[in-house]
Amino acid sequence: MKSKKNNLLVLAIITLAMLMININNADSKVIQKSKTITIELNSMQCDMCVEKVTDAINSVEGVEKVSVDLDKKSAIVTYNTDLTNKKAIVKAITLAGYDANKSPADKEAYDNLNPCCKKP
Ligand SMILES: [Cu+2]
Numbered sequence: 001m002k003s004k005k006n007n008l009l010v011l012a013i014i015t016l017a018m019l020m021i022n023i024n025n026a027d028s029k030v031i032q033k034s035k036t037i038t039i040e041l042n043s044m045q046c047d048m049c050v051e052k053v054t055d056a057i058n059s060v061e062g063v064e065k066v067s068v069d070l071d072k073k074s075a076i077v078t079y080n081t082d083l084t085n086k087k088a089i090v091k092a093i094t095l096a097g098y099d100a101n102k103s104p105a106d107k108e109a110y111d112n113l114n115p116c117c118k119k120p
Contacts, residue, residue, distance in 0.1 A: 056096035
C-alpha cells in the first residue's frame with residue numbers, strides 16, 4: 001500500500017514539473033513579440049534621406065531595430081507588436097517627407113526637404 005502512495009507522489013511531482021515547463025514556455029511566448037518587416041522607400045535619394053528616414057522610424061515607440069538601405073531603397077524594421085504596427089511606422093516615414101510602400105509622402109514635409117532629397 002505504501003509503494004502505491006509513493007507512486008502517486010512521484011506522479012504528482014512529474015505532473016507539477018510538466019506544468020511548470022508549460023508555464024515557462026507560455027512566458028517566453030509573451031516576451032517574443034517582435035516582428036520584422038521590409039518597407040519600400042522609393043523616393044530616397046541620398047545619405048541625408050537615409051538619416052531622416054532612420055530617425056523617423058526610430059521615433060516610433062516600440063521600434064527595436066532599423067536598417068535603411070539606400071541602394072535597395074528599402075528599410076528592414078523590427079518592432080514590438082504590442083507597442084506599434086506597420087501602419088504607424090509607414091505613417092512616421094510619410095510625415096518625414098518620404099514615400100513608404102504605397103503611401104505617398106506628406107506634401108508639406110516633402111516640400112520642406114532639402115533640394116537634394118527631392119525626386120529628380
Ligand atoms: Cu536626401
